Amino acid sequence: MTVTSLQTSAAELDAADPLAWCRHEFSGEVRAYLDGNSLGRPPREAAVRLAAVVEHDWGNRLIRSWDEQWFALPLELGDRLGRLTLGAAAGQTVIGDSTTVMLYKLLRAAVDAAPDGRNVIVVDRENFPTDRYIVESVASERGFTVRWLEPDPVAGVTPDLLAAALADDVAVVTLSHVAYKSGFVADLPTITEQVHRAGAVVLWDLCHSVGLLDVRLDDADVDLAVGCGYKFLCGGPGAPAFGYVAARLQDRLTQPIQGWMGHADAFAMGQGWSPGPGMRRFLSGTPPILAMIPLTASLDLIERARITTISDKARRLGRFAIEATDTLLAGHGVTVSSPREDALRGGHVTISHPAFREVTRRLWEADVIPDFRNPDGIRLGLAPLTTSFGEVLDAVASIGELLSRR
Amino acid sequence: MTVTSLQTSAAELDAADPLAWCRHEFSGEVRAYLDGNSLGRPPREAAVRLAAVVEHDWGNRLIRSWDEQWFALPLELGDRLGRLTLGAAAGQTVIGDSTTVMLYKLLRAAVDAAPDGRNVIVVDRENFPTDRYIVESVASERGFTVRWLEPDPVAGVTPDLLAAALADDVAVVTLSHVAYKSGFVADLPTITEQVHRAGAVVLWDLCHSVGLLDVRLDDADVDLAVGCGYKFLCGGPGAPAFGYVAARLQDRLTQPIQGWMGHADAFAMGQGWSPGPGMRRFLSGTPPILAMIPLTASLDLIERARITTISDKARRLGRFAIEATDTLLAGHGVTVSSPREDALRGGHVTISHPAFREVTRRLWEADVIPDFRNPDGIRLGLAPLTTSFGEVLDAVASIGELLSRR
Numbered sequence: 019m020t021v022t023s024l025q026t027s028a029a030e031l032d033a034a035d036p037l038a039w040c041r042h043e044f045s046g047e048v049r050a051y052l053d054g055n056s057l058g059r060p061p062r063e064a065a066v067r068l069a070a071v072v073e074h075d076w077g078n079r080l081i082r083s084w085d086e087q088w089f090a091l092p093l094e095l096g097d098r099l100g101r102l103t104l105g106a107a108a109g110q111t112v113i114g115d116s117t118t119v120m121l122y123k124l125l126r127a128a129v130d131a132a133p134d135g136r137n138v139i140v141v142d143r144e145n146f147p148t149d150r151y152i153v154e155s156v157a158s159e160r161g162f163t164v165r166w167l168e169p170d171p172v173a174g175v176t177p178d179l180l181a182a183a184l185a186d187d188v189a190v191v192t193l194s195h196v197a198y199k200s201g202f203v204a205d206l207p208t209i210t211e212q213v214h215r216a217g218a219v220v221l222w223d224l225c226h227s228v229g230l231l232d233v234r235l236d237d238a239d240v241d242l243a244v245g246c247g248y249k250f251l252c253g254g255p256g257a258p259a260f261g262y263v264a265a266r267l268q269d270r271l272t273q274p275i276q277g278w279m280g281h282a283d284a285f286a287m288g289q290g291w292s293p294g295p296g297m298r299r300f301l302s303g304t305p306p307i308l309a310m311i312p313l314t315a316s317l318d319l320i321e322r323a324r325i326t327t328i329s330d331k332a333r334r335l336g337r338f339a340i341e342a343t344d345t346l347l348a349g350h351g352v353t354v355s356s357p358r359e360d361a362l363r364g365g366h367v368t369i370s371h372p373a374f375r376e377v378t379r380r381l382w383e384a385d386v387i388p389d390f391r392n393p394d395g396i397r398l399g400l401a402p403l404t405t406s407f408g409e410v411l412d413a414v415a416s417i418g419e420l421l422s423r424r
Numbered sequence: 425m426t427v428t429s430l431q432t433s434a435a436e437l438d439a440a441d442p443l444a445w446c447r448h449e450f451s452g453e454v455r456a457y458l459d460g461n462s463l464g465r466p467p468r469e470a471a472v473r474l475a476a477v478v479e480h481d482w483g484n485r486l487i488r489s490w491d492e493q494w495f496a497l498p499l500e501l502g503d504r505l506g507r508l509t510l511g512a513a514a515g516q517t518v519i520g521d522s523t524t525v526m527l528y529k530l531l532r533a534a535v536d537a538a539p540d541g542r543n544v545i546v547v548d549r550e551n552f553p554t555d556r557y558i559v560e561s562v563a564s565e566r567g568f569t570v571r572w573l574e575p576d577p578v579a580g581v582t583p584d585l586l587a588a589a590l591a592d593d594v595a596v597v598t599l600s601h602v603a604y605k606s607g608f609v610a611d612l613p614t615i616t617e618q619v620h621r622a623g624a625v626v627l628w629d630l631c632h633s634v635g636l637l638d639v640r641l642d643d644a645d646v647d648l649a650v651g652c653g654y655k656f657l658c659g660g661p662g663a664p665a666f667g668y669v670a671a672r673l674q675d676r677l678t679q680p681i682q683g684w685m686g687h688a689d690a691f692a693m694g695q696g697w698s699p700g701p702g703m704r705r706f707l708s709g710t711p712p713i714l715a716m717i718p719l720t721a722s723l724d725l726i727e728r729a730r731i732t733t734i735s736d737k738a739r740r741l742g743r744f745a746i747e748a749t750d751t752l753l754a755g756h757g758v759t760v761s762s763p764r765e766d767a768l769r770g771g772h773v774t775i776s777h778p779a780f781r782e783v784t785r786r787l788w789e790a791d792v793i794p795d796f797r798n799p800d801g802i803r804l805g806l807a808p809l810t811t812s813f814g815e816v817l818d819a820v821a822s823i824g825e826l827l828s829r830r
Binding site for chain 2: 044045046047048051053056057059060064065068069072073076077078080081082083084088114115116117118119122143146147148150151152154155156159246248254255256257258259274275276277278279281284285286287288289290291302303304305306307308309312382387389391392
């Protein structure tokens with residue numbers, strides 16, 4: 019492959035892209051944005067709807083909007099998110115809090131319901147920091163033990179690796195579906211079944227797969243899941259997270275942050291907390307309504323695009339990013355730190371080189387924006403709704419130029 | 425007093441109102457809004473700034489905005505809120521999470537740091553539901569006991585009432601500064617000193633006083649406080665809460681929801697949580713940036729209006745609401761369930777009548793909007809930035825008409 023053939027290839031792929039229309043549904047001007055796996059771009063409709071909600075729902079309807087729509091919004095939007103992106107039937111998904119807080123609540127719910135003798139939480143050393151910190155914090159406060167998996171960073175957490183850790187003392191296994199560094203995709207259905215056979219429950223972190231992969235939680239009989247709203251879901255900086263609890267478990271679980279919005283009758287305001295029906299009990303305080311509005315717009319786009327088309331494009335974008343890296347960057351000593359096999363790779367390709375911290379700084383100045391992850395990784399984030407093949411090539415070629423000039 | 429003289433009085437008070445300019449800085453159209461103590465109205469600037477943030481900071485600067493401004497925003501906005509409304513020096517206030525979650529974190533921090541032998545949390549039966557539920561939940565999970573105060577609903581929690589509950593087994597006292605039902609203002613400085621003399625710490629809920637009263641946390645040597653952003657602070661539905669931790673306590677406290685944003689070095693992403701400096705350790709996950717934007721606009725207005733002028737107007741609005749109620753509604757059997765003494769009353773006047781559930785429904789249809797609280801209370805919410813004396817009279821007169829027609 020040559021530079022010219024990569025250019026031809028990018029142009030052909032963009033011309034044939036079934037999601038080409040979608041780029042125009044997003045606002046903002048940027049030369050090459052390869053960080054949609056950290057912060058998705060804003061749907062054009064986001065600003066329009068925010069203005070309408072501020073003016074009409076907040077400004078004119080005022081407190082009446084709670085009765086008219088807001089009180090139900092965390093559950094209704096959760097249901098929609100579940101249907102469009104999680105393979106989750108209604109009544110199992112709720113929107114609210116940060117991912118960290120939602121993770122804390124669901125992990126506590128699982129740990130507090132564990133049978134006697136099951137007092138181990140399994141997690142891996144390559145998991146996202148918040149996940150590891152919450153596991154350690156919850157284990158410490160509840161007298162549980164953390165059993166650490168030590169995965170190869172690229173090969174990730176496999177059923178084989180997990181098998182050695184699954185004894186009859188395990189209460190919960192918590193893993194990321196897609197690894198935040200390498201982009202490795204864990205085998206969610208197989209691992210879920212494996213955890214169940216061992217008598218434990220699984221809590222999946224879907225931050226890097228929701229809105230990208232065709233996640234099928236109900237089919238895999240997943241117990242619990244959380245994920246964030248601001249990456250591939252394009253909900254905006256600090257958009258609220260979601261939590262999923264399988265219907266069969268909801269009545270047996272409670273979480274510790276027992277606030278009025280999770281109460282069986284929020285406006286009775288009586289003595290003593292009693293858990294609301296279904297997913298309502300996993301809410302705590304007043305939900306962040308304005309922060310949910312951009313999600314209503316991006317879900318419209320995801321519905322139109324279809325999640326299977328999105329995940330297809332993610333695979334093609336990744337393949338192309340690897341091809342471009344091999345062609346243009348391998349000669350500079352750049353290596354690919356993500357799985358090369360399509361089925362094992364999520365929405366980003368991580369490439370490594372000792373100069374990448376400095377290279378990232380210079381890329382940002384040139385409006386070419388991937389992100390840097392310690393110690394030497396550039397993540398090329400590939401967001402199918404917005405990323406073009408030309409953008410990928412621009413970023414990889416820019417990295418090559420910066421490395422050439424050193 | 426007659427109806428005519430009330431009308432004259434309202435017109436004079438509005439003409440002399442030093443905050444009359446401020447009403448025009450808010451958007452939305454409503455005949456009479458008396459529920460700013462539940463959901464403040466939107467500053468005009470809120471929609472303008474949201475659009476600018478979506479377009480520029482999110483759309484164009486994208487992930488770079490985290491470095492450029494968002495990473496610091498929860499602490500910077502907290503400092504500003506502290507300076508303008510809480511009498512709090514910089515470095516003690518942080519914005520994030522819902523009030524319920526923030527309350528859980530700070531109560532856990534206080535309980536987990538309590539000396540041996542101090543295992544009682546004191547709270548009152550008239551406190552807002554979330555406060556009571558969180559106290560019960562935390563007590564239950566940490567093996568603490570709840571000691572209940574049973575205040576008279578109007579007279580509220582006084583130092584005398586509290587004295588009987590303060591023994592050397594008390595770890596934490598948590599109270600609302602302004603009672604959500606009656607509007608009673610607790611004597612924050614005296615009670616804080618009283619709790620300290622008993623060797624305990626105090627956690628104040630400022631939901632109904634922040635942005636309304638001239639709260640002076642540092643002067644009173646308060647330990648911990650929380651409050652919400654969507655009432656008198658006008659931050660929008662479900663706006664993030666704030667937490668205050670006195671500088672002298674910060675290094676001795678940790679909270680259990682240990683996420684990456686509270687870490688000493690969030691982007692090192694290493695093994696093990698280590699608490700960030702100062703207030704950063706009380707953050708958990710990625711903070712809700714969009715939801716903070718309206719607060720930046722309302723704080724501008726509060727700065728211009730000054731908190732002392734705001735609290736002066738609150739007293740005058742309350743006095744007028746009581747006068748109007750006595751004149752127009754007492755004959756229908758309506759009673760005042762809030763303190764009549766200005767210094768003991770916050771930002772709403774609660775009036776009671778058995779027909780008020782139905783009356784509220786009809787008022788809402790007529791675009792006259794107070795709120796209803798079980799079993800028979802209408803709260804006339806008085807938000808000095810936006811409420812006119814004419815609006816108060818309109819609402820009280822409308823209640824009188826509805827009661828006459830029954």
